Amino acid sequence: MPRYKRQPIARHRIVDKLFFIVCLSAMIIPMLLLIILLGDVLITGIERLNLNFLTSFPSRKPQNAGILPAILGSSYLVLLTGIIALPLGISAAIYMEEYSKKNRLYYIIEITIANLASVPSIIYGMLGLTIFVRALGLERSILAGALTMSLLILPIIIITSREALHAVPRTIRDGCYALGATRWQMIWQIVLPTAFPNILTGAILAIARAIGETAPLIIVGAVSYITFLPISPFSEFTALPIQILNWISRPQPEFAVNASAAIIVLLTTMLLLNAISIFIRYRVNKQRNNW
């Protein structure tokens, strides 16, 4: 082979190597930061993380304080949010993807939803405060918090569900019609089951977002010091991120330890949810690799 043909290939190899190193460090640096952060939290918090911590009420004495109301409050909040936001969001996605005429109004709505997904969460908090807390008189209740969270994750659910429905190929729908199915049957018996794993992944990620959000809850008035368990949707409540925030802002260093322990609980939950969604996506992709 003539020499002049080899030259550029050698150069491409070097460029290729350099690019690889750049990409690798772009991945490793944030990973390292994350690991340091997590390691720090883990080392500080792990000693406080015991059954007592999980089953106690907050207290003025750091070593007695626990996160039971926060765990229950967060669970209650997320449950209600899911019940409100998932049916609404998925129905909206089905309507937009399967029924709506693609006219100008449709595109305006589509753009609006995309914009809503990127609105800062604190704005949703203010909306919730105005509508649910004040106008509807729900006060500082779990319901007000859940409705606010629902508004926050609704755009995310609509967008991910629409993508999931959109990914069901035209040929599958045609196959269904050709067997003599109605549109209703096509959607319920073929399209939704086909899109279900992806809808579920989106829903889990949205729920994980709701667990971690703090700002809107502060605004709609979640309280941090609570000495009873939330029972009805109308009771006052606290949530994990609120509890963490409260402990961090205290002067005593023992409370920082409590905060770290609570962060471990919060992060474990979120990582678990993300892992589930990744697992579902992996299973589905593996199964459908010859689509």
Add this chain to the structure above:
Amino acid sequence: MQFQFLSAIVSTNNETIGNPMSDRQVILRTESLSASFENKKILNDINLEISKRNIMAIIGPSGCGKSTLLRCINRMHELIYGSTLSGRIYFENKNIYDKSVDPILLRRRIGLVFQKPNPFPSMSIKDNVLSGLWLTQKINKKTDSDHLVENALQQAVLWDEVKDRLDDSSLSLSGGQQQRLCIARALASKPDVLLLDEPCSSLDPIATQRIESLLLSLKNTYTIVIVTHNMRQAARISNTTAFLLSGRLIEYGETTHIFTSPQETQTEDYLSGHFD
């Protein structure tokens, strides 16, 4: 050369097929059928008769409108955004584009197998076979249906390959197996007319041969319309052949006549390989 070769196939085939077309009852008839997408005319004034219990092959170069014609016959064309249609199609002497005809019910009687295999990804192999029966409520999920599944899969020559894994995902099958699954799915619903759009384009020669013998064996119970790019296949299995070119029906008639003594020079040119 090819042309003579095809004539040879036809003449041997002719003895086994017999019955001239004139004896047969017309089950489907298009009358000045035109179809378009967004003002682009795809089919132009098609007048075609399809007789009952008979295999008709539709041949013609890519893009001439063969798939569109099939989709018009079971009213799938109208599902595409921006499509229009004019003219009439009579199915058992009733215009299927009449307001009183429900396209859903019509499609249950006129099945369509697509060129690209499209098994339902959320369903197992077995459920795919039964899906048409479920969707049309001919049976429900509790009905004991093992024999229906076996029957349909046997007919589509897929049974031996999948009998041990009927509950596996339909996507675990190869492309050719998926296509035979789609044929089984269409057969399980027992339509009167079976439209097949290049069903063998993703099959190997052995599976193709099996599908061909399947179609020949179904000829006595079903009316079959098959779009094919394979002239030898058309010659081997069809009684009648229609030749489409740029959205026009150039001619149609008994396969023997079309292949040995076509009336139009365009048909002759196509058959001797001037197109494609």
